[in-house]
Amino acid sequence: xxLLASNAQASTVNIIPSxxxxxxxxxxxxxxxxxxKDNFSENISISGLPEGTTWSLHCTGTRGDNCKNGxxxxxxxxFTLNVNIPSSAKIGSYDIKxxxxxxNSTFQSFKLQVVAPIQFTHPGxxxxxxxxxxxxxxxxxxxxxxxxxxxxxxxSKYGNLHYQPHPHSSVNSDNDTGVDYREDAIAxxxxxxxxxxxxxxxxxxxxxxxxxxxxxALNSNLQGANKFNxxxxxxxxxxxxxxxxxxxxxxxxxxxxxxxxxxxxxxQMLKKYTVxxxxxxxxxxxxxxxxxxxxxxxxxxxxGIFNNDTGTFLNGxxxxxxxxxxxxxxxxxxxxxxxxxxxxxxxxxxxSLLSSGGYWRGQNxxxxxxxxxxxxxxxxxxxxxxxxxxxxxxxGMESARxxxxxxxxxxxxxxxxxxRLKYASEYNTNFYNDxxxxxxxxxxxxxxxxxxxxxxxxxxxxxxxxxxxxxQLALPNTELxxxxxxxxxxxxxxxxxxxxxxxxx
Numbered sequence: 061x062x063l064l065a066s067n068a069q070a071s072t073v074n075i076i077p078s079x080x081x082x083x084x085x086x087x088x089x090x091x092x093x094x095x096x097k098d099n100f101s102e103n104i105s106i107s108g109l110p111e112g113t114t115w116s117l118h119c120t121g122t123r124g125d126n127c128k129n130g131x132x133x134x135x136x137x138x139f140t141l142n143v144n145i146p147s148s149a150k151i152g153s154y155d156i157k158x159x160x161x162x163x164n165s166t167f168q169s170f171k172l173q174v175v176a177p178i179q180f181t182h183p184g185x186x187x188x189x190x191x192x193x194x195x196x197x198x199x200x201x202x203x204x205x206x207x208x209x210x211x212x213x214x215x216s217k218y219g220n221l222h223y224q225p226h227p228h229s230s231v232n233s234d235n236d237t238g239v240d241y242r243e244d245a246i247a248x249x250x251x252x253x254x255x256x257x258x259x260x261x262x263x264x265x266x267x268x269x270x271x272x273x274x275x276x277a278l279n280s281n282l283q284g285a286n287k288f289n290x291x292x293x294x295x296x297x298x299x300x301x302x303x304x305x306x307x308x309x310x311x312x313x314x315x316x317x318x319x320x321x322x323x324x325x326x327x328q329m330l331k332k333y334t335v336x337x338x339x340x341x342x343x344x345x346x347x348x349x350x351x352x353x354x355x356x357x358x359x360x361x362x363x364g365i366f367n368n369d370t371g372t373f374l375n376g377x378x379x380x381x382x383x384x385x386x387x388x389x390x391x392x393x394x395x396x397x398x399x400x401x402x403x404x405x406x407x408x409x410x411x412s413l414l415s416s417g418g419y420w421r422g423q424n425x426x427x428x429x430x431x432x433x434x435x436x437x438x439x440x441x442x443x444x445x446x447x448x449x450x451x452x453x454x455x456g457m458e459s460a461r462x463x464x465x466x467x468x469x470x471x472x473x474x475x476x477x478x479x480r481l482k483y484a485s486e487y488n489t490n491f492y493n494d495x496x497x498x499x500x501x502x503x504x505x506x507x508x509x510x511x512x513x514x515x516x517x518x519x520x521x522x523x524x525x526x527x528x529x530x531x532q533l534a535l536p537n538t539e540l541x542x543x544x545x546x547x548x549x550x551x552x553x554x555x556x557x558x559x560x561x562x563x564x565x
Contacts, residue, residue: 071095073158073167075141076398077381078472081173081374081465085147088172091382091401092117094137094165095394101127101139103161110149110174116142121408134409138399149174168473177370184462185303185362186455191564192256192308198563199257209547209559210257218243218250218550221262225270227277233284241282244270245294246550248301253556256304264309267301268318275325281337288338289352295334295359296455296553299366302326306366330363335372350387350437351449353400355553357383358456365459377465380456384472387449388484389425390433392474397425397437422508429497429504433480434487440507444514446488450481451518451554458522458561468526478531485523489541518554519545525561 073094080088094100101117109115119127121135131137151174158167183189198206213219225247226240248270255263282291302323309317316323338356357379364373385398397420399413416422421440436446457467457477468478490504491497491511497504498511505511519542527533542548547558 071098071165072394073100073165074385074394074398074473075158075168075170076385076472077170077378078168079171079173079381079470080143081175081377082145083175083177083370083374084145084149084151086145086371088143088145089378090141090143090170091398092139092141093396093398094139095396096165097131097135097137098165099127100160100165105159106141106156107159108154108156109143109172110145110152110154112146112148114144118142132409134411136396136399136408136410136413138408143172145172145174151176175370175374178373178463180365180368180373181463182307182365183303185299185365185459186462187256187300187304187560188462189308191560192304194564195560196257205546205562206559209556209562212547212549213250213556213559214254216250216550218247219254219263221266223247223251223266223270225273227273229277230280231278231282231284231290233282233286233290235284238282238284238286238290241274242290242294242552244274245297245301246552246555249297249555250550252301252304253559256308261309264305264317267305268309268322271298271302271305271326272322275322275329278329278333281333281341289355291334291337292352292355292359293553295330295338296355296362296452297555298326298330298334299362302330303362303366327367331367331369331372334359335363339375349441349445349449350383350400351445351452353379353402354383354387354449354452354456358452358459358553361456361459365463373463376456377460377467380453380460380467381470381472384453384477384480387437387453388433388480389420389430389435389437390473390475390480390483391430392433394473395425398473424506424508427504427506429502429506430487432483433475434483434485435506436484436488439488440509440511442512442514443488443491444512444516446484447514447516447518447520448552448554450484450488450520450523451516451557453481454520454522454526455553458526461526468531478527478533481523482527482533482535485520485527486535486537489520490537492541493537516554517549517551518557519548521548521557521561525564529563529565 075092082088118125118140120138122132123129154172156170225244228237231237231241248267251263251267306316357376360372360376382401386400389397412418423440438445470477500510520538
């Protein structure tokens with residue numbers, strides 16, 4: 061287990077996220093983790109906030125909300141900063157600074173963005189008009205990689221012109237109803253994609269039939285052991301299909317062929333059985349894999365766009381920004397990685413975070429293989445789940461980018477988000493490329509046991525396209541891994557990624 065730094069050493073107080081984006085009259089929440097058990101909660105000042113803003117700092121764990129209890133031996137020195145923005149605040153970006161009388165601590169700067177309700181770009185969930193056009197153009201030119209990917213989607217069961225939906229009034233993740241919910245979401249997106257590529261209206265009508273069937277049938281919250289997983293996975297996918305159909309399948313007058321009443325019903329299904337369901341009922345203190353939290357972020361971003369719901373979209377942005385350092389560790393983060401944002405007080409301890417049974421699974425942060433960083437919270441679970449987590453983060457960031465929020469160009473704890481993703485993808489795909497690295501005695505192994513490769517249809521096309529094609533970063537391990545897997549298939553929320561994101565500007 062990692063030990064907290066000595067009080068004699070200088071300490072940086074880590075603050076996440078580096079940016080919070082909110083509307084007027086709402087609350088921004090930041091998490092502060094110190095490397096020492098010092099009480100900087102007394103005699104601190106905060107500058108740079110909008111006029112009229114109020115704030116409060118709260119302790120977590122056994123210290124209690126008022127910070128008056130003493131530290132327990134296992135407590136993590138983590139605080140929450142709640143910032144209440146008045147309805148009178150001016151729209152703009154604010155640079156926030158904290159000052160304290162605590163001599164040993166330095167505070168990272170952070171930002172608050174106050175925005176007006178967002179005017180969303182449509183279509184704008186994972187793909188926009190330019191990207192859809194690029195897919196069509198490269199297929200016309202018979203790009204061999206994309207054409208093979210197109211045939212894989214077209215000839216799959218999800219692309220069948222006679223595909224029939226399988227709606228249910230209730231869904232349980234532990235039986236076939238859960239499979240049907242997930243598979244029909246994939247089929248709706250596949251059919252919508254094929255409509256967008258071929259302009260064959262049969263595909264568009266099929267996508268509408270699938271979405272309408274579920275919106276009309278489903279009338280209860282999801283159930284089962286993986287109910288929140290299922291809500292997040294499908295919540296990422298359903299809006300992709302709906303967005304393409306709503307904004308590209310049009311009458312001559314530019315009005316959507318998909319009726320407004322059916323669109324409203326589907327919108328309400330997404331809000332009620334994904335957004336409200338997760339917001340109101342999901343709360344865990346356990347060591348859930350970060351891939352699930354990342355999927356929830358992507359689902360909220362995508363649903364927010366389709367529903368033209370600024371609050372849900374910004375909620376997703378906030379979740380994603382907070383998950384990046386809680387899922388991908390960089391050396392710059394310090395000796396203690398950031399905890400996930402969803403923990404109850406009883407779990408905010410060094411044991412829960414760092415032990416072999418804890419959130420970070422007792423992984424060796426000092427393994428020479430880590431270099432500057434890239435270790436995932438799930439590396440020592442299995443690499444397949446890491447690819448799930450990275451794919452979910454990439455999906456959410458891609459939709460956010462289309463809406464003008466380029467998270468890959470933001471920094472988290474002093475590291476550019478694009479570099480954090482690069483190191484994570486490179487570090488973890490190398491276990492697939494180098495068979496010796498997975499062995500327990502390998503210097504590249506941080507787990508103390510053989511690394512489990514697991515399995516995943518997601519290979520990283522969305523990340524690779526963002527980082528190499530747009531950001532001009534080199535990802536040799538990722539590229540080697542993906543080249544052996546193209547074209548990628550369809551499973552859960554990782555769907556036809558070679559078709560949609562292979563060299564797509």
